[in-house]
Amino acid sequence: MSYFERIDSTSFRSTPHVGGAWKTDEQHIAPALGLLAHVVECDRDARRDDGLVIGRLSYDILGTVPIDVVDTSVTVLRPGRTIELVEAVLEYDGRAVVRLRAWLMQPRPTTELVATAHPPIASPEDMEPWDASTVWPGGFIASTEVRRAQAAPGRAAFWVRTPIPLVDEKVSGFAxxxxxxxxxxxxxxxxxxxxxAFPNLDLTAHLFTEPRGEWIGFDTTVSFGPDGLGLTSSVLHDLDGPIGTMSQILTVRPN
Incomplete structure (x- = not known):
């Protein structure tokens, strides 16, 4: 079973594997963000054949969503020969739940310029398995495998993978x-x-290379401020090294 099953050209049925961590009868938003990346790629490939790559994913999370059927749409906001800005929306019962704006960019050979000052993290084999379900409930967390090196509360490097397909059809490693x-x-x-409670309201990832392989790595710092705001910041990795950065703004709510 996958996280989502396609119903028609724009609609998908979520499965129990998307069960949330804050509320188990709502979707963990992570698979939905992947679904929107997938529909952006599907739309791109239906319109053009020149292999634009996604350099930025910027999601606004507008609300919660039940484990049910969701609808998607894609609009090209800024067409171009070498660069496009695309918006994808995930809706439930006519209500927008997530909006994604993605920059698609023409690839070109820059192998001789490859460099980054972001330090690598230890490989999955060099980190201990960690059962995230000891902290979080829900079908999504239960579906993942995590290896983690915890430095302190709010500071860790970790790797995540899942055996569950995103959608019951061909999906790119990027999505x-x-x-x-x-x-x-x-x-x-x-x-x-x-x-x-500290749910995130958004997620923005900037990528300087596409992730490769089944593992995605994170070098993550969580910060809380004095006025109910927080930030989760990550450097993203695949097994070859750093691939980009990511941030999530948090609303911090003591019970």
């Missing part, structure tokens, strides 16, 4: 990885989620 990104906010908690 599959996008469906795991939102897990970052729960992998190194700064406060007990039974005592403090």
């Amino acid at each position: 599959g990885a996008a469906g795991l990104l939102d897990i970052a906010n729960g992998m190194t908690v700064r406060a007990d989620p039974k005592q403090v």
